[in-house]
Amino acid sequence: MANYPELKGKVALVTGAGRRQGLGESIARRLAHEGCTVIISDIGHANGAEMPTHAVGTQSEMDAVAAEINAAAMNRGQGGACHAMTLDVLEETQVKAVIAAMVTRHGGLDILINNAGVGYLMKPIAELSMSEWDAVLGVNLRGAFMCTKYAAEAMVQQGRGGRIVNIASQAAKSGFPFAAAYCASKHGLIGLTRVTAIEYGKHQITANAVCPNHVTTGLGAWQNEYFSNALGMSMDQYMTAMKGRIPLGRAGVPEDTAAASAWLCSDDAKYVTGEAMNVSGGEEVH
Numbered sequence: 001m002a003n004y005p006e007l008k009g010k011v012a013l014v015t016g017a018g019r020r021q022g023l024g025e026s027i028a029r030r031l032a033h034e035g036c037t038v039i040i041s042d043i044g045h046a047n048g049a050e051m052p053t054h055a056v057g058t059q060s061e062m063d064a065v066a067a068e069i070n071a072a073a074m075n076r077g078q079g080g081a082c083h084a085m086t087l088d089v090l091e092e093t094q095v096k097a098v099i100a101a102m103v104t105r106h107g108g109l110d111i112l113i114n115n116a117g118v119g120y121l122m123k124p125i126a127e128l129s130m131s132e133w134d135a136v137l138g139v140n141l142r143g144a145f146m147c148t149k150y151a152a153e154a155m156v157q158q159g160r161g162g163r164i165v166n167i168a169s170q171a172a173k174s175g176f177p178f179a180a181a182y183c184a185s186k187h188g189l190i191g192l193t194r195v196t197a198i199e200y201g202k203h204q205i206t207a208n209a210v211c212p213n214h215v216t217t218g219l220g221a222w223q224n225e226y227f228s229n230a231l232g233m234s235m236d237q238y239m240t241a242m243k244g245r246i247p248l249g250r251a252g253v254p255e256d257t258a259a260a261s262a263w264l265c266s267d268d269a270k271y272v273t274g275e276a277m278n279v280s281g282g283e284e285v286h
């Protein structure tokens with residue numbers, strides 16, 4: 001059963017939602033469950049050394065996720081709810097075209113979830129190249145800015161308010177070794193969130209960030225391997241140490257971030273904007 005009936009019929013765009021078991025997939029499932037029409041989008045193809053095949057949500061994965069979400073919606077008697085569209089968040093023409101298509105085909109854009117992110121490029125500062133820095137800052141910050149700019153424009157024209165949720169990270173609040181570009185981009189995403197909230201509040205558009213701690217998605221699993229190797233620990237030792245740091249005693253799951261995102265889109269959160277909300281089992285407390 002839906003928790004937020006007011007979300008029925010809202011139109012949502014989730015970026016970077018093409019990878020199986022990623023946060024984007026889970027957020028899309030949750031918003032569809034709440035009755036939204038959801039556009040899941042992703043770059044859909046590998047893109048040079050900085051964006052290898054194993055890090056990318058492919059078009060076929062996206063199509064399969066959309067089909068599953070639609071099948072679940074049909075079972076609930078809701079009708080088709082999900083559509084997959086290719087969208088590289090670094091390509092301005094694609095961002096504009098996808099938003100224009102949503103307005104024409106689905107009657108608008110009410111919710112933007114800036115979820116696309118690059119978290120694979122972990123290196124000590126001394127070894128991090130400028131092109132690696134640019135790749136991370138590009139997707140995580142420039143891409144979120146571009147989607148925000150054009151989505152907010154569409155929301156203002158519609159005149160019915162809107163919700164922007166930026167999937168930041170614990171790395172938006174604290175520093176982590178070998179993650180200079182990632183931490184800088186996620187700290188910057190909170191700055192973008194705050195300015196968006198201030199500039200668009202008068203249009204009843206809220207902007208908030210969600211800051212998950214570790215979640216074992218495809219990206220999270222890769223990070224576990226990287227950090228356990230870097231620290232000379234076995235995977236079991238690393239995961240046990242991680243759980244020991246988290247007051248609620250477990251790593252995050254995608255549904256935690258999806259639930260926080262859905263709440264931020266609901267009427268219950270209509271007076272919440274400019275926030276950066278930890279979803280970390282108490283690991284991050286500021």
Ligand SMILES: NC(=O)c1ccc[n+]([C@@H]2O[C@H](COP(=O)([O-])OP(=O)(O)OC[C@H]3O[C@@H](n4cnc5c(N)ncnc54)[C@H](O)[C@@H]3O)[C@@H](O)[C@H]2O)c1
Pocket residue numbers: 015016017018019021022023024041042043044051055056057087088089090114115116117118119139143167168169170211212213214215216217218219220
């Ligand atoms: N997994 C975690 O532990 C964790 C924790 C905190 C925050 N996050 C953030 O959550 C978001 C989702 O992460 P995830 O763990 O599901 O990882 P993921 O790698 O499964 O998802 C990231 C997605 O972004 C897409 N992407 C990359 N470049 C793109 C581009 N130019 N245009 C469009 N899409 C692009 C990828 O194809 C991929 O599908 C990211 O922003 C990540 O930084 C993840």
